[in-house]
Amino acid sequence: MDAFSSGPANDRPAAGITAIVLGLFLFSLQDVVIKSFSDRYSVLQIVFIRGVVALIPMVIAVLATTGWRGLFPLKPGLMLLKGMFGFLSYCTYYLAIAALPLAAVVAIVFTAPIFVTVLSALLLGETVGRRRWLAVAVGFLGVVVVIGPSGHVWNAAAFLALVSALFYASSTITTRFIGSVAEPWTISLYSMLVFITGSGLASVIIAGGTFAGHEHASLQFLLRPWVIPATRDLLLMILLGFNAAVGFYCITKAYWIAPVSVVAPFEYTYIIWAVLFGYVFWSEVPRPTTALGVVILIASSLYILRRELAESRARIRVSEPAPPPVTLPAPQARGPG
DSSP states (O other): OOTTTSSOTTOOHHHHHHHHHHHHHHHHHHHHHHHHHTTTSOHHHHHHHHHHHHHHHHHHHHHHHHGGGGGSOSOHHHHHHHHHHHHHHHHHHHHHHTTSOHHHHHHHHTTHHHHHHHHHHHHSOOOOOHHHHHHHHHHHHHHHHHHTTTTGGGOHHHHHHHHHHHHHHHHHHHHHHHTTSSOHHHHHHHHHHHHHHHHHHHHHHTGGGTTOOOSSHHHHHHHOOOOOOOHHHHHHHHHHHHHHHHHHHHHHHHHHHSOHHHHGGGGGHHHHHHHHHHHHHHOOOOOHHHHHHHHHHHHHHHHHHHHHHHHHHHHHHHHSOOOOOOOOOOOOOOOOO
């Protein structure tokens, strides 16, 4: 039995917090490796190798938790659509970190909860009150502050980071359509299949480096042809696959064993790792506007989360059946005398 599996589901906040922090730490390490590879390898090559390696432990996990039925779930089309959004989100994120400081990209990508709110209103017809719309506006103001007046606003990488957040939000919305018809490991497995297929097909289209030669670091990272990695680099790419599998497990498990209201705020530890690793490995010091924008983004996102949880609890109370009326015994008729 693993460290997180004992105890009642959704009632282990300490274990959930530990899992989410560990998972995000692992993904932050992945960011460091991929950013360091961005000047000599193709992002598609890295994503493909990582996906093939991660597929092995994911298949084992699906078979161990759900058996063969986990490989053939209901709504596979929606799972593949979620995987496509995830693939586009991760690729645009990696392309952004090739050209911008890690902390700035992570901060911009954390607009995803704001996009989720907007898409929930547009696609799901969910009611969004004035307070949450105001929080959305404040969140986008935070993005403007993060990008700052230093010219990043015209940088294609900043736009890629925003696109990454939009695709991530689309993936989240798709998960709501999937519902509870599949286990989290099955959903992750299908997403990884899309990562492998998407990176492989895209690599075939741009094979040979015909489209390479652009000066922008993000475009170079995308269009660079595949090369045979050095032994050390290949080992790191393989480790990325296992790292991704464990990271997915930790994050999935966190929301499985602890309430969303407890776990979600700790996702912002990702920004802490981004700032720390950006400074340690590339001497990136966040600008004051970046720090201010991060504070604004976190505040608006946490407010949106608070309002969504409150409305969710209200909907649950309304949907609960009313208790049956209490029936008092009929009064006994009194006889003469």
